[in-house]
Amino acid sequence: MRISKWAWVAIGNTALGIFTCYLYIYLWVILVMEQGGSIFSLKASASFIAGASVFLIWNYFMLRKEDSKYWYHSIGFYVGTVLIFILFFISMYP
Numbered sequence: 001m002r003i004s005k006w007a008w009v010a011i012g013n014t015a016l017g018i019f020t021c022y023l024y025i026y027l028w029v030i031l032v033m034e035q036g037g038s039i040f041s042l043k044a045s046a047s048f049i050a051g052a053s054v055f056l057i058w059n060y061f062m063l064r065k066e067d068s069k070y071w072y073h074s075i076g077f078y079v080g081t082v083l084i085f086i087l088f089f090i091s092m093y094p
Contacts (some may be wrong), residue, residue, distance in 0.1 A: 008062070012058055018080025
């Protein structure tokens with residue numbers, strides 16, 4: 001894989017991770033917080049299904065002819081971004 005394509009895969013998966021986190025917070029505020037629900041609601045968690053779907057579609061088209069090790073890189077970027085976002089969000093509100 002060329003370095004430019006790998007960089008696009010890395011940037012795309014990082015952006016998808018950030019998008020998933022912001023979508024989760026948006027849906028939690030709009031759908032659940034108004035009703036006094038928990039941050040771990042099922043409605044807001046649907047954003048992770050949407051994010052995972054977009055992740056699979058993006059990586060299918062970017063990595064369909066590449067080695068499987070690049071799927072591991074993609075998963076690492078996506079999950080790593082979500083975990084860093086969660087850790088940052090938790091550290092803001094101890």
